[in-house]
Amino acid sequence: MRRQGAIVGSLLLFLGLLASCGASPERPDESAKKISQEGNAPQAAGAQASAQDAGQAKDSAPARAEATGKTPRPAEAAEPKPERYMPPEPWREKRPAPGEAPTLKAPAFAQKRLPNGLTVIVSERHDLPLVNISVALRSGSAQDPQGKAGLAELTYEMLLEGAGKLDAFALDEAFGDLGTSPQAGVGPDGGGVGVRVLKRNADSALSLLSTVVRRPRFDKEAFDRKKKKALADLARLSGSPQFLAQEAFAATIFGETHPYGHPSSGTPKSVEGISLRDVKGFYKKHFGPRNAALVVTGDVTLAEAVKWAKKHFGRWRGKARPPKAPSEPPVRKREQVVLVPKAALNQTIVVWGRPAVPIGHPDEFALRIANDVFGGQFSSRLNMNLREEKGYTYGAYGWYDGRRGAGVLAAYSAVRADVTGPSVAEFVQETKGIVEKPITEAEMEAAREGELRGIPGKFETVDALAATGSALFQKGLPLDRIERVIKAYRGLSLDTVRETAKKYFVLDTMQLVLVGDPEVVKTQVPPLKLGALVERPPLGVAPEEGKPSAAK
Structure with missing residues (x-):
């Protein structure tokens, strides 16, 4: 009862305030009706303004003088009306000329190669305590075997489906504890995996990233799930005219058997034919320190990055070598x-x-x-x-x-x-x-x-x-x-x-x-x-x- 009384009292107080301000509460349908009457809205606003002006006139200095018999002061007798617009100013007529373009300064990159062949690349930026740590490889979808288009993309995505003793969910949680989420991707000329973390978490992130790159699990259950998703994605893309154009154009200008003649995602037919054995074979052939670079950018120095690389990637071994660049296709006349x-x-x-x-x-x-x-x-x-x-x-x-x-x-x-x-x-x-x-x-x-x-x-x-x-x-x-x-x-x-x-x-x-x-x-x-x-x-x-x- 006490709570209901408080609510009723608040409502009465609110209505009293409206009444004291000269306003009356309106039903929502009445307000909507006023807004919807576009032709009447300006007139209503003008009428309201006229009524307010009339009310102000009744309370003006001459009116008060007439009612009280007192002579108004000079300032009250001649109240100037305020200006309703900005007067023209000559300096506004000419648009200011643009200033000089700032000096374009390219970021600096430095690199060092470890004894096992791993390249370490660093670009420093110390304004925030953030670092991006990526492992880049020179093998991409151009290295897909004939009839296996989409193999490189599936292999890179499988890196995040479990590594070492961690399955996919445990791995994701471990990265999440560091406030980050790893990303993997691939293009025609290469692929990679990386994370962005606070610098204080860089060492722990590198430990996880090293496990991902050096010891992926390639579980059968995870592979089946990723392959099923890839096929579902392709089924969706098969309805996209833009994707169909991209696939047909690549095959047309390069030829279907050229390394650049297919999309990185592959096609439903090619992905359907990819096995877990194919993924393991691609990894073995293309993943190794001589075909990879540890790229670290942000709040880091080359000395720090090299130290991290030796600690987490110094024992990485592998026979992978950088692949040759695909050959230039002949330029054909359109037939x-x-x-x-x-x-x-x-x-x-x-x-x-x-x-x-x-x-x-x-x-x-x-x-x-x-x-x-x-x-x-x-x-x-x-x-x-x-x-x-x-x-x-x-x-x-x-x-x-x-x-x-x-x-x-x-x-x-x-x-x-x-x-x-x-x-x-x-x-x-x-x-x-x-x-x-x-x-x-x-x-x-x-x-x-x-x-x-x-x-x-x-x-x-x-x-x-x-x-x-x-x-x-x-x-x-x-x-x-x-x-x-x-x-x-x-x-x-x-x-x-x-x-x-x-x-x-x-x-x-x-x-x-x-x-x-x-x-x-x-x-x-x-x-x-x-x-x-x-x-x-x-x-x-x-x-x-x-x-x-x-x-x-």
């Missing part, structure tokens, strides 16, 4: 257009490109600038055409992906199905235009500034630093790569960029892959005369046969 059929799709995925130079090639940076002008930035010619002028797509972009053996020069867009043909025609026209309408000085400068200003993002965190250090090792690049990149971009001339564009944007070497409604594509694309239209079943496998398609 066909590859179509991955996806009935009733309201968009068509367009991928257009060719193999290009490997990372570190003398033409790399001029090609990056030429690609930026073509499609590599929002203001690129391709995006301005397809998105801004034509309205065919939400976006179109190009990219250059530098790899050890060969790069990729490509462009992509998801366009409205009803303008598939016109969109492909614009890809063709822009490819011609990058040569016939030479890149301008302004375009080159904008692209160069974009590249230079994007560099700091590659090392803004200790994780980004570790990723950069790992990539340098995996791709066999010098540790001062970032300094060389800055110098290379600043040293480019317009003539060099134009000549590089002519060299690589060759129309009849650009392969075309489409994912879309076959009825739409077959109607709109053949009139462009870009090559014979050849259907490639999704993921290159005919569902009714379970065999690879004949399309190459």
